[in-house]
Amino acid sequence: MGWTQRQYSKGDIDRAGRALVTLAKDDPARELAITVVDNWRACHSYPLQIIKMTLFRRAKKIYNQALIAQRLKRRPSIEIKLRDNPQMKLSQMQDIGGCRAVLQNVSEVKKLVSTYKTYHAKSPKNRSSWDGSDDFDYISRPKEDGYRSVHLIFRFQSPSAERAVFNGQRIEIQIRSKLQHVWATAVETAQIFTGQALKSKVKNASQDWLRFFALTSSAFAHREKAPVVPGTPKDKTILVNELRAIVGRANIMDSLRGWNDAIHYLEDADMANAHQFLLVLDPNKNTLRVTQFSKESVTAAQRAYERAEKDTENDPTIQVVLVSVESVDALRKAYPNYYVDTRDFIKAVQKEIQA
Numbered sequence: 001m002g003w004t005q006r007q008y009s010k011g012d013i014d015r016a017g018r019a020l021v022t023l024a025k026d027d028p029a030r031e032l033a034i035t036v037v038d039n040w041r042a043c044h045s046y047p048l049q050i051i052k053m054t055l056f057r058r059a060k061k062i063y064n065q066a067l068i069a070q071r072l073k074r075r076p077s078i079e080i081k082l083r084d085n086p087q088m089k090l091s092q093m094q095d096i097g098g099c100r101a102v103l104q105n106v107s108e109v110k111k112l113v114s115t116y117k118t119y120h121a122k123s124p125k126n127r128s129s130w131d132g133s134d135d136f137d138y139i140s141r142p143k144e145d146g147y148r149s150v151h152l153i154f155r156f157q158s159p160s161a162e163r164a165v166f167n168g169q170r171i172e173i174q175i176r177s178k179l180q181h182v183w184a185t186a187v188e189t190a191q192i193f194t195g196q197a198l199k200s201k202v203k204n205a206s207q208d209w210l211r212f213f214a215l216t217s218s219a220f221a222h223r224e225k226a227p228v229v230p231g232t233p234k235d236k237t238i239l240v241n242e243l244r245a246i247v248g249r250a251n252i253m254d255s256l257r258g259w260n261d262a263i264h265y266l267e268d269a270d271m272a273n274a275h276q277f278l279l280v281l282d283p284n285k286n287t288l289r290v291t292q293f294s295k296e297s298v299t300a301a302q303r304a305y306e307r308a309e310k311d312t313e314n315d316p317t318i319q320v321v322l323v324s325v326e327s328v329d330a331l332r333k334a335y336p337n338y339y340v341d342t343r344d345f346i347k348a349v350q351k352e353i354q355a
Contacts, residue, residue, distance in 0.1 A: 004042035017090025044097030047156035069334035146217030188337035
């Protein structure tokens with residue numbers, strides 16, 4: 001299996017990242033910048049695969065139905081992150097390659113994180129090193145928008161001369177509970193269909209939607225016996241009453257329900273042996289197209305990903321992502337936002353407001 005290697009200097013990569021957010025879309029220089037950015041993104045594939053495999057083994061020992069997925073960051077998401085963080089260099093972005101483990105509860109999340117801490121203490125110079133930092137524990141310290149999860153940032157290291165070309169590549173692991181997962185994917189679904197910047201650092205969204213997600217996250221935190229979101233009531237009764245008020249005056253729940261029935265699926269007939277999936281969600285046409293690729297087709301999958309992004313660049317509402325999961329059945333569970341499936345989130349919210 002051939003893996004893409006870096007073809008440009010770190011300086012070239014950083015300049016391309018800045019060009020991505022400053023040049024007009026019809027500027028020929030931007031096309032060259034995209035080529036550099038796409039190569040930099042693609043060369044995270046091998047380190048991501050190795051780190052994902054370790055995550056898979058460790059998570060399954062804790063919860064044998066743990067959901068494991070991996071993805072390369074969408075180019076529009078890279079652009080938004082660079083725009084939101086003007087001082088950030090593309091070569092230092094930590095989550096271009098990312099994998100995720102979804103476990104049953106917070107206790108299992110902590111247990112999995114603990115396995116990495118223990119291993120790091122014993123082998124600080126292991127093949128793919130984690131710095132041991134807790135700076136990205138958003139369960140103990142939730143973000144103000146309600147996001148809760150644990151992020152571990154790795155630097156890939158290999159003693160192999162053949163694989164040393166990937167040394168230093170940063171890969172992010174997200175570890176979250178089922179409740180945190182349904183919340184995070186519901187936010188992504190709402191962002192797609194409302195067109196509101198619910199996830200951007202520069203929030204440009206309805207206050208009702210923003211407050212709704214902050215309150216629901218805190219309600220879930222109460223259930224998980226974890227710290228609540230800053231700026232939301234610590235008293236559960238007060239929190240639920242405010243949540244009920246928003247649900248009562250806004251059209252949020254009806255919107256979440258309505259989106260579930262809107263999408264038509266365009267999938268390959270046989271996806272039993274698929275390893276990677278290219279998802280193209282078009283909320284304007286209410287379609288989700290899923291194209292599958294085998295293990296031997298990593299390069300073809302990456303090329304198709306880049307082509308689909310280029311073809312849809314002028315319509316920011318279309319969502320394109322290349323992902324890998326262990327089975328077709330896990331695809332919908334790992335990415336319910338692409339399948340526009342908010343049913344588990346709706347059930348979790350109803351459980352809180354009807355208590």
